[in-house]
Amino acid sequence: MLTNSKFPASPNSKENLNGVIIGKNAKIGANSTILPGVKIGPNALIGAGAVVTQDVEEGMIMIGNPAKAHRKSGY
Incomplete structure (x- = not known):
């Protein structure tokens, strides 16, 4: 889920x-939520169900x- 409104x-x-x-080439796992204004770097991986609240560096795995x-x- 991608969100665009903080409130x-x-x-x-x-x-x-x-x-x-x-x-480019970032992968987003199923049922993850990414909050407004967050930047996901190239080649990053967001684990399934993750709630991303801050920017993600290039190539980083977030869970x-x-x-x-x-x-x-x-x-």
């Missing part, structure tokens, strides 16, 4: 939309809720 119930939420940026860096991938 969707806010009366002015449409004026503050902020999308997600996904780098958990909230997602934490597991290790750099071998790519």
